[in-house]
Amino acid sequence: MKINVYLADRLASILFQVAGWLSVAILFGIFALLLFNGVKAFAHVQPSEFFLGTIWNPAAYDRPQYGIISLIFSTLLITSGAMLIAVPLGIGTAAYLAEMAPASVYRFLKPAIELFAGIPSVAVGFIGITVVAPAIARIFGLNNGLNALNGSLLLAIMALPTIITVSEDAIRAVPTTFREASFALGASPWVTLRRVTLPAALSGILAAVMLGFGRALGETMTVLMATGNALAFPNGFFDPVRTMTAAIAIELGETARDTTHYYALFAVGAVLFVISLVVNVLSERLARRFRYKNE
Amino acid sequence: MAKKHFLYIVLIINFLSCRENDNTVENILIKGSDTEVNVALALAEHYMEKEPLVSIAVTGGGSGTGIAALLSGKTNIANASRPMNAEEYHLATSRSIHPKPIIFGLDALAIVTHASNPLDSLSLADLGRIFRGEITTWAELGGPEKPVSLYGRQSNSGTFLYFRDRVLAADYAASLKQMNGTAQIVEAIATDPAGIGYVGIGYLSEQERKLTTSIKVLKISSLSNSRAFSPLIYTNISSGKYPIIRPLYQYINGQPHGRLLDFLLFTIGEEGQGIVRKSGYYPISESQYAENLKLLDSEMAIK
Known part of the structure; x- marks a missing residue:
């Protein structure tokens, strides 16, 4: 019996080790593929045009342009807009769920929020076109609402379940003794939450925000449908935007293989990959720093 | 995206049972335009019902893929929503392939605005100016003091390219909102009082009644001082008076024989044209029919 248990332990350990290394290998494989194909674009496109150009128009009538800046700016514009909405709302909801919500409300709210994460992005995009965009147009007196604000609102909705669920877990993980000590000193529940529980849960909350950020960064179908996809450089939240993901999704389908345009889309993919890698590494660093501070 | 998957569905039917009759099944390969794939499928299905010995x-x-396949001898019929270009003809000559264009349907692009727009007609030149971004407010055309809000398809669409080459002959204005499909263009314009966009006529004729309460189909004139025509009236399309029409082509290599010829005659004949119409496109005119016969029927004419 003992040997069997030992063997099972060993097997499971090896299995999960292989799975872990495999995901690392796949990650590097994807990046290598993006880089390998993306680099070929620079045979015909000046790196300075690609990285500094503000106009992305590879399907131009006579002179194609491959400036990635407007795509990066568009992506960051709607993602940061989404975070401005989703982060305060998400952390607030998580704190309410973890600390205040009566059991009867919690039993209803929690599954409802988790269900939200399951709505297909194409459905969110459709709601964006038919409901949210006309509403934005009416409220702000615009002709139409197919703009960055629309994208931000929809992405905020899509990032919320992630932020709420992970933050709630982080807040719950704060030892009860922390709160008890705070209450013993005469602090109100609000002060306890703000000055004790939330700071103690900060590393987990940061991870939640970064996960939500990553979700919004990579979202494709919703922004492709609801933000207008214009090529013009956006001047703010009321202008249509074309994100990196939307550009790849729209253009790759009909681009002839082994053309400059084809390779340029891989280069865009590589840049997007690097951005999300930086976001992940940064969040990991931040989370670790705050964790040490707490200990 | 769903449409895209659909396009790759290959329709192959093997009538193995027919071997007993000592008749061999004749295969016809059709490849090309995504615009035409639905109507081509419908035509093929109807034809195969009539002629079980054809697959x-x-x-x-x-379109480009289909023409490339024709030039390398990998398909019998290349569907194309645009004519072959000089480069492709050059390639054909060098490979001693003799492409013949058979026109089997007409596709018109309707120009739509919000129903509240006071404009009823536009000239082709003004339309080009609007979509190139040279006209930026409706006031410049005698309309309300509103900025023009442009809607079009995405660059992977043949319609995007067709409209650009036919009407603009230059790049679209950068402010063009590139929508994911025809339905979304209509959806957006229905709520945008300053919107203008183009949609395939097939889509409109189906939903005409429902749409006219929120959107308006503009009449288009070829010249700024000539009469404008509506694409919703068939005779305007068949007579060529409506200026934004594109023929739908079937390219073949040289003189077709047997079942291939029979199938092509079926597509341009009464029954085939009925299917074309049901698929949302317009039937060809009599002169186009005669032109097709001349290309196809040199043998039969001799008989």
Whole structure:
């Protein structure tokens, strides 16, 4: 019996080790593929045009342009807009769920929020076109609402379940003794939450925000449908935007293989990959720093 | 995206049971335009019902893909929503392939605005100016003091390219909102009082009644001082008075024989044209029919 248990332990350990290394290998494989194909674009496109150009128009009538800046700016514009909405709302909801919500409300709210994460992005995009965009147009007196604000609102909705669920877990993980000590000193529940529980849960909350950020960064179908996809450089939240993901999704389908345009889309993919890698590494660093501070 | 998957569905039917009759099944391969793939499928299905000894395979991939397949001898019929270009003709000559264009349907692009727009007609030149971004407010055309809000398809669409080459002959204005499909263009313009966009006529004729309460189909004139025509009236399309029409082509290599010829005659004949109409496109005119016969029927004419 003992040997069997030992063997099972060993097997499971090896299995999960292989799975872990495999995901690392796949990650590097994807990046290598993006880089390998993306680099070929620079045979015909000046790196300075690609990285500094503000106009992305590879399907131009006579002179194609491959400036990635407007795509990066568009992506960051709607993602940061989404975070401005989703982060305060998400952390607030998580704190309410973890600390205040009566059991009867919690039993209803929690599954409802988790269900939200399951709505297909194409459905969110459709709601964006038919409901949210006309509403934005009416409220702000615009002709139409197919703009960055629309994208931000929809992405905020899509990032919320992630932020709420992970933050709630982080807040719950704060030892009860922390709160008890705070209450013993005469602090109100609000002060306890703000000055004790939330700071103690900060590393987990940061991870939640970064996960939500990553979700919004990579979202494709919703922004492709609801933000207008214009090529013009956006001047703010009321202008249509074309994100990196939307550009790849729209253009790759009909681009002839082994053309400059084809390779340029891989280069865009590589840049997007690097951005999300930086976001992940940064969040990991931040989370670790705050964790040490707490200990 | 769903449409895209659909385009790759290959329709192959093997009538193995027919071997007993000592008749061999004749295969016809059709490849090309995504615009035409649905109508080509419908035509193929109807034809195969009538002629069980013929097996027709239809695939999409785009006009360019279809023409490339014809030039390398990998398809019998290349569907194309645009004429072959000089480069492709040059390639054909060098490979001693003799492409013949058979026009089997007409596709018109309707120009739509919000129903509240006071404009009823536009000239082709003004339309080009609007979509190139040279006219930026409706006031410049005698309309309300509103900025023009442009809607079009995405650059992977043949319609995007057709409209650009036919009407603009230059780049679209950068402010063009590139929508994911025809339905979304209509959806957006229905709520945008300053919107203007183009949609395939097939889509409109189906939903005409429902749409006219929120959107308006503009009449278009070829010249700024000539009469404008509506694309909703068939005779305007068949007579060529409506200026934004594109023929739908079937390219073949040289003189077709047997079942291939029979199938092509079926597509341009009464029954085939009925299917074309049901698929949302317009039937060809009599002169186009005669032109087709001249290309197809040199043998039969001799008989």
